[in-house]
Amino acid sequence: xxxxxxxxxxRMIERLVAALAAILKxxxxxxxxxxxxxxxQTSLSLFGMEYRMLITxxxxxxxxxxxxxxxxxxxxxxxxxxxxxxxxxxxxxxxSHRLGHALALLQEVQRRRSTPDPExxxxxxxxxDRLE
Numbered sequence: 001x002x003x004x005x006x007x008x009x010x011r012m013i014e015r016l017v018a019a020l021a022a023i024l025k026x027x028x029x030x031x032x033x034x035x036x037x038x039x040x041q042t043s044l045s046l047f048g049m050e051y052r053m054l055i056t057x058x059x060x061x062x063x064x065x066x067x068x069x070x071x072x073x074x075x076x077x078x079x080x081x082x083x084x085x086x087x088x089x090x091x092x093x094x095x096s097h098r099l100g101h102a103l104a105l106l107q108e109v110q111r112r113r114s115t116p117d118p119e120x121x122x123x124x125x126x127x128x129d130r131l132e
Contacts, residue, residue, distance in 0.1 A: 009070045012046055016074045019045075023081050032085050039082050046074060055079060059104030069109045073120055076105035080127060096131070103127045 019042040026035035043051035047066060054062050054075055063072050083098035106127065109120045 009068065012074065013070065015046060016042070016077065020077060020081055023085075027081075027085050027088060030088075032088055035085050036082065039078055039085075042078060043075070047071065051078070055082075055098070055101055059101060059108050062105065063108035063112065069112045069117065069120075072105050072112070073109045073117070073123070076102045076109070076123065079105065080123070083130070099127050099131050103131065 019038060023035045023038045023042075026032075026038060040051045043049060043054060047054065049065070054065075062075065066072050066075060079098050079102040083095045083102065086094040086098060103124065106120050106124045109117055110124070113120075
């Protein structure tokens with residue numbers, strides 16, 4: 001059973017990496033709306049949930065819904081990618097909100113692990129630096 005779950009998580013991570021690359025490419029091409037649409041599509045594809053719902057409820061509740069720390073971390077990466085796009089638009093309030101949510105999600109990842117996740121720690125520091 002554990003092998004099946006790990007295979008699922010690996011495939012999810014591969015899909016996330018591909019989606020983040022497409023989002024980054026669209027963002028660099030100044031196709032912000034296309035990139036934002038990709039974030040929404042990726043949320044539905046990876047989590048089976050509307051992105052807006054996942055960013056409007058508190059991180060603890062979202063973490064409970066998603067369950068696995070890798071899923072929570074994946075959402076934090078999507079939220080951080082959206083913050084990048086909002087920054088391109090000059091939406092400082094939106095950037096601050098998304099980064100705050102990403103940080104809270106990453107902290108949930110750490111709380112749910114028996115040992116610290118080095119990638120999550122790096123992401124936490126990156127988000128904190130951006131919030132300053």
